[in-house]
Amino acid sequence: MASIAPDQSIAQDLFVTGLKNAHGVEHQALALIDRQLDHLAHYPEFAEQLRRHRAETEQQIQRIDEILSGFDARPSAIKDLGLSLSGNMAALAHVFAPDEIIKNSFANYAFENFEIASYTGLLTLADLGGFASQQRLLTESLGEEQRMAAWVLDSLPEVTRKYAGLRAAGETASH
Numbered sequence: 001m002a003s004i005a006p007d008q009s010i011a012q013d014l015f016v017t018g019l020k021n022a023h024g025v026e027h028q029a030l031a032l033i034d035r036q037l038d039h040l041a042h043y044p045e046f047a048e049q050l051r052r053h054r055a056e057t058e059q060q061i062q063r064i065d066e067i068l069s070g071f072d073a074r075p076s077a078i079k080d081l082g083l084s085l086s087g088n089m090a091a092l093a094h095v096f097a098p099d100e101i102i103k104n105s106f107a108n109y110a111f112e113n114f115e116i117a118s119y120t121g122l123l124t125l126a127d128l129g130g131f132a133s134q135q136r137l138l139t140e141s142l143g144e145e146q147r148m149a150a151w152v153l154d155s156l157p158e159v160t161r162k163y164a165g166l167r168a169a170g171e172t173a174s175h
Helices: 008-037 044-070 077-095 100-129 132-168
Strands: none
Touching: 008 044, 008 100, 044 132, 100 132
């Protein structure tokens, strides 16, 4: 498939729009993490990993802010608020499920992969636009998302075993 390189102004516009979208997605991630942290009493290792990733997410937001400021652009407050609210709603959807931890694990894995795709697209736009100086920050965020996705997937068997064991013992196992 042949592609036509966009001119500089179009590449920059696409890149800045993508950064604003990613900023909103990271706010959505914070909302998802915050709602889950309240419900992990039986899963302290999961809670600890989410706390670490929450700190990374805050760093990712700062990196995006730094890149945006280099283009004299600001994040979209409307996107940030809207995606934060949708993150809260998504997390609340699982709260009353008896298998909340399992459903959240599936959702976390999917969400991390969405973020991986987002950063991959941003890196492609940075390459197309010749924004090489921004690629280091985006690559750092991409690596964090890849590590978190791998951790969620790798931890799923243990979380599932623990959940099943708690349920078998008659305990509330969802969180």
